[in-house]
Every structure is written in structure tokens, then in C-alpha cells.
Amino acid sequence: MSVRALLVHALLAAGAVIVLMPFAWMLSLSVKEEHEIFTSNLRFLPEHWDWANYIEAFTTGHVGTFLANGAIVTLSILALQIVTIVPAAYVLARKEFRAKPVIFGMVLAVLLIPPQVTAIPVYLMFAEAGLLDSYAALVVPFATSAFGIFLLHQGFKTLPQDLIDAARMDGASEFHTLWFILTPQLLPMIAAFGVFSIVAHWNDFFWPLLVITRIEHATPPLGISIFASDEGGNDVGPMMASATLIVLPLMLAFLIARRRFIEGVTLSGLKG
Amino acid sequence: MSGASEIVALGSAAAPTRVRETAPPLIANALYLLPAFAVLAVFFLLPALATLGISFTDWTLGARKFTFVGLGNYLDLMASAEFRLSLVNTLKLNLFVIPASFLVALALALAIHNTVKLAPLWQTIYFLPVTTTLVAMAFVWQWVLHPEFGVVAWVLTGLGYQPVNWLNDSSLVLYTVGFISLWQLVGYYMVLFLAGLSSIPSSLYEAAAVDGARNPLDRFLHVTWPMLGPTALFVFVITVIKSFQIFDVVRVLTKGGPNKASEIVLHTLYQEGFVFLRTGRAAAIATLFFVVMLALTLYQMRVLDRRVHYGMR
Numbered sequence: 131m132s133v134r135a136l137l138v139h140a141l142l143a144a145g146a147v148i149v150l151m152p153f154a155w156m157l158s159l160s161v162k163e164e165h166e167i168f169t170s171n172l173r174f175l176p177e178h179w180d181w182a183n184y185i186e187a188f189t190t191g192h193v194g195t196f197l198a199n200g201a202i203v204t205l206s207i208l209a210l211q212i213v214t215i216v217p218a219a220y221v222l223a224r225k226e227f228r229a230k231p232v233i234f235g236m237v238l239a240v241l242l243i244p245p246q247v248t249a250i251p252v253y254l255m256f257a258e259a260g261l262l263d264s265y266a267a268l269v270v271p272f273a274t275s276a277f278g279i280f281l282l283h284q285g286f287k288t289l290p291q292d293l294i295d296a297a298r299m300d301g302a303s304e305f306h307t308l309w310f311i312l313t314p315q316l317l318p319m320i321a322a323f324g325v326f327s328i329v330a331h332w333n334d335f336f337w338p339l340l341v342i343t344r345i346e347h348a349t350p351p352l353g354i355s356i357f358a359s360d361e362g363g364n365d366v367g368p369m370m371a372s373a374t375l376i377v378l379p380l381m382l383a384f385l386i387a388r389r390r391f392i393e394g395v396t397l398s399g400l401k402g
Numbered sequence: 403m404s405g406a407s408e409i410v411a412l413g414s415a416a417a418p419t420r421v422r423e424t425a426p427p428l429i430a431n432a433l434y435l436l437p438a439f440a441v442l443a444v445f446f447l448l449p450a451l452a453t454l455g456i457s458f459t460d461w462t463l464g465a466r467k468f469t470f471v472g473l474g475n476y477l478d479l480m481a482s483a484e485f486r487l488s489l490v491n492t493l494k495l496n497l498f499v500i501p502a503s504f505l506v507a508l509a510l511a512l513a514i515h516n517t518v519k520l521a522p523l524w525q526t527i528y529f530l531p532v533t534t535t536l537v538a539m540a541f542v543w544q545w546v547l548h549p550e551f552g553v554v555a556w557v558l559t560g561l562g563y564q565p566v567n568w569l570n571d572s573s574l575v576l577y578t579v580g581f582i583s584l585w586q587l588v589g590y591y592m593v594l595f596l597a598g599l600s601s602i603p604s605s606l607y608e609a610a611a612v613d614g615a616r617n618p619l620d621r622f623l624h625v626t627w628p629m630l631g632p633t634a635l636f637v638f639v640i641t642v643i644k645s646f647q648i649f650d651v652v653r654v655l656t657k658g659g660p661n662k663a664s665e666i667v668l669h670t671l672y673q674e675g676f677v678f679l680r681t682g683r684a685a686a687i688a689t690l691f692f693v694v695m696l697a698l699t700l701y702q703m704r705v706l707d708r709r710v711h712y713g714m715r
Contacts, residue, residue: 138516274437
């Protein structure tokens with residue numbers, strides 16, 4: 131290895147220390163007793179490993195509740211999105227009808243709207259309907275995705291017409307052709323969109339902050355922020371244990387399927 | 403293919419699904435489109451228009467009456483010292499986060515692109531923060547940066563410096579918030595740059611070497627940078643959009659403080675709309691925010707168009 135290559139690696143390693151520092155510190159604090167946290171005499175490994183923080187994260191921190199809520203909300207959103215996006219994208223990609231340019235224009239228009247802009251009226255709708263503090267408030271506004279329609283529309287366009295013709299020749303209905311013959315062809319694209327959607331909604335803070343006040347329906351980021359303000363932010367050990375449990379699922383998914391995960395997350399670059 | 407379609411025509415005529423297929427296509431299309439477009443209309447398009455409408459009223463959340471005030475909310479905002487401070491803070495934060503994220507990501511991508519064997523390892527490490535929940539990691543950063551019990555204070559003390567109160571010092575807090583955002587997203591921009599770098603054909607470097615571009619700086623200036631141009635522009639617009647969206651860290655760690663030093667536009671929007679319940683005013687901020695983001699996104703789409711056009715991915 132040349133001197134220059136060595137230098138590059140040394141710099142990358144120094145950067146890596148900074149990038150990884152919070153993870154190391156989070157894990158370290160999550161297994162420390164309080165007197166080992168509130169000390170200026172720092173060390174990474176605790177003198178006495180204390181797993182009680184993780185138990186407290188579940189009992190007083192309700193981390194189990196918000197992990198479950200996170201799973202319920204992200205998976206419900208994704209399921210609804212797939213059910214609504216696939217037929218819409220298919221019709222837009224493969225059918226000709228007069229209103230098509232207008233409808234496609236609507237999709238593009240929605241892509242331009244940042245979520246903070248629609249928040250006030252959508253909040254009011256849920257308040258009027260008496261649906262604040264419910265799963266519905268977290269899921270329903272995201273039941274479809276303009277970005278998903280746009281993406282799958284591109285996908286359906288690339289599929290060969292022969293595939294559809296052959297299915298029709300065998301007597302398959304349009305429904306069957308769409309869901310069992312065409313959609314499976316787009317699975318890699320749908321998987322990438324799934325990663326994008328799950329990451330976005332697991333981590334979203336702004337919307338849950340508006341519509342959810344009680345911990346029973348809190349998603350992970352809102353849950354940990356409620357925990358922090360309830361405890362005055364001083365229950366550090368259990369807080370760090372909660373943080374660990376909240377970031378773990380997506381991080382593991384990333385480490386297991388690195389390529390697919392990066393593909394999915396960088397899709398959001400196209401959306402902004 | 404005309405033969406095939408004839409067979410299809412024959413086939414479908416004889417098929418038992420004929421009844422279903424002869425349903426007027428317009429209705430079938432509408433049924434397929436309806437669920438998605440109902441949601442888009444009710445939760446995106448109409449609310450965006452409603453926000454614009456509310457921004458011309460003096461409505462407060464929960465009130466049963468309101469009056470139209472025209473541009474009143476906008477004029478009030480422009481005259482308000484607090485909102486101007488919020489704008490200045492947003493600008494300062496962006497002027498730090500955008501160039502810093504862009505340059506660090508570019509440097510990382512260039513470094514990692516050249517480390518063939520260890521590239522996946524470095525890429526994984528630097529991408530790790532992108533996968534995390536920022537709110538959770540913000541609480542972690544709070545304790546990494548804690549002036550008494552944090553790692554950073556410990557290092558500073560060890561080096562003979564005074565510990566710094568990163569999140570409570572009004573001259574530093576914006577940069578601390580900016581740094582945490584940079585930490586989270588730099589790996590994301592890096593991956594976009596890496597994709598751009600790997601699409602540069604190596605023959606160009608060989609040709610440049612023949613032409614006398616032998617040191618790394620020459621290669622960067624004459625091959626890498628010009629070829630990376632469209633990607634760089636694309637990444638730049640994304641950094642701008644993402645930094646305007648910074649909110650989570652401010653909300654959970656500083657609430658705009660100390661002394662409004664980290665009060666930024668999205669946080670002001672949240673406070674006005676959902677804490678002070680001045681809905682009309684919040685809608686005006688949302689509309690202004692929309693206009694800026696709209697301009698950026700439209701520009702981004704143009705950039706994206708060009709990038710696809712040149713086949714740079």
C-alpha cells in the first residue's frame with residue numbers, strides 16, 4: 131500500500147470514529163448504572179453491566195408499545211400503498227383515455243407538495259372527524275403515494291406487451307393478469323419502494339407529533355420524545371436503551387440487505 | 403407482431419372471460435384509479451389549496467368564525483422581528499449545512515471510490531446514520547455533547563480545553579444542530595456521488611494520462627469534475643431541499659432556544675399552528691415554505707431530466 135493510500139485510509143478511519151461515536155456511546159450508556167453515567171470520569175465499558183435499563187425501557191418507557199405501533203403503522207401504510215398504487219400505475223402506463231394527461235398531471239403536482247404544507251388542513255379533518263389519537267390518523271393520509279405511482283408507472287411501461295397478450299390468450303382476467311403476471315415482474319422495484327416507505331414512516335416525526343398525544347398510539351420517534359419529556363430527560367440509561375431498540379430494526383435490515391436498502395433509501399432523492 | 407395480436411383477438415373472443423372484458427374500459431379504468439386519486443385529492447391537493455386559502459384569514463384553531471384579511475398575515479410576518487430572526491436563522495443554518503454536507507460527501511466519495519478493497523466497509527459505516535431514527539439519535543447526541551458527562555467534553559478536557567455547552571450556547575447551537583443533520587445525511591449524499599463516480603468510464607482516465615494528466619488533482623479537474631457535473635448539481639439541489647426540512651433535532655433538543663437562537667422556519671410554523679393555535683399565520687408560513695420548496699423541486703426535476711438524458715446514473 132502506498133503512503134497516499136495509507137493516509138486516505140487513516141482519514142477515513144478518523145471520520146468513521148466520529149460517525150460511529152454516538153452508537154458506541156448509546157450502547158455504553160444503555161448498560162450503565164446511573165452513578166456511572168453522571169460522572170466526569172468517563173469510560174466506555176461499564177464497571178458493572180446493568181441490563182435493568184432495558185427492562186425499564188419497556189416498563190416505564192413503553193418502548194414495546196411504540197415498536198409495535200411502528201410495525202403496525204408502517205406495514206399498514208405499505209399494504210394500502212401497494213393496493214392503491216399498483217392498479218393506478220398500471221392504468222396510467224398501459225391504457226389510453228382522455229383524462230389521462232390531467233390525472234398524470236395530478237400525480238406530478240402532488241410530488242411537488244412538501245408534507246408540512248398539507249399538515250394544517252389534514253389535521254383539521256381528523257380533528258373534525260374525532261380521529262386524532264388513532265391509528266387511522268397515522269395511516270390513512272399515506273394510503274397512497276404519488277411517488278410510488280410515478281415509479282411503478284415507469285415500471286409498467288417497460289414490461290413487454292407480449293406478456294399481457296399471452297395472459298389474455300390463456301383467458302386470464304385483467305385482475306389476474308395485473309396482480310399475478312405483471313406485478314411479480316416489478317418485485318425488485320416494489321421492494322425498493324417498500325424500503326423507502328418503511329424507512330420514511332418509521333422515522334417520521336412531524337406528522338405523529340401533530341395528531342398523536344397519548345403514548346398508546348405513539349410511533350417510535352414520538353414515543354421516545356414523550357418518554358424524554360415525561361422523565362425530564364434525566365432517565366438516561368432507559369432512554370439510551372429505548373434509542374437502541376428503536377434504531378436496531380432498520381439498522382439490522384440495512385446490514386443484512388445493504389444493496390437493496392441503499393437502493394430504496396436513495397429513491398427518496400428522486401422525490402426530495 | 404401482427405400475427406400474434408390476431409391470435410390474441412381470436413383467443414379472447416373464445417375465452418370464457420369475455421363478459422368481463424367487454425365491460426366499458428372507461429369504468430374499469432376509473433375503478434383502478436379511484437382509490438389512489440381519492441387519497442391524493444383529499445390528503446394532498448385539496449389541503450394544499452386549503453392552506454393557501456386559510457393563509458388569507460385570521461382563523462385561530464377551534465374558532466367558529468373567521469374573517470378574510472387578505473395579505474394581512476404575510477405583511478404581519480414580514481413586519482415581525484421574531485419571524486425575521488427565524489428566517490435569518492434558517493438561512494444561517496442552511497449556509498452552513500449545505501456546503502459542508504456537499505463537500506464532506508464529495509470528499510468521502512472520492513476517497514472511498516479509490517479504496518477498492520475496503521470500499522464496501524467504508525460505505526457501510528458512513529451510510530449507517532442514514533438508516534437511523536433521527537429523533538432517537540438526537541437524544542444520544544445530547545449525551546455525547548453534554549458539557550459535563552459527554553464524550554466530547556471529556557476529550558476537550560483531556561486536551562486541556564474548556565468543555566463547551568454545544569446546545570445551550572446561543573452562538574453555537576445552530577451549528578450543533580447543523581452538524582447533527584450533516585452526521586445523519588452525509589452518507590446519503592456520498593452514495594449518490596459514488597453512483598456518479600462509478601459511471602465515469604475508466605478509458606477517460608487513460609486518455610487523460612496519455613495527455614499528461616498524471617497527478618490526482620489534474621485527473622480530478624480535467625476528468626472527474628466535468629463528468630460528475632450533472633450528479634453534483636443533482637446532489638446539491640437535494641442537500642438544499644433536505645436542509646430546509648430540518649426540524650426534528652430542533653424540536654426535541656432545543657425547542658428553538660436558547661433565546662430563539664435556533665428558531666427556524668419549520669419550527670415557527672409548528673409553534674404558530676399547533677402551540678399558539680394561530681392557524682391563519684401558520685398557513686401563511688406554510689405557503690411561503692411551499693413556494694421556496696416548489697422552486698427548488700421544479701429546478702431539481704429539470705436537473706434530473708438532464709441527468710437521465712445524458713445517461714448519468
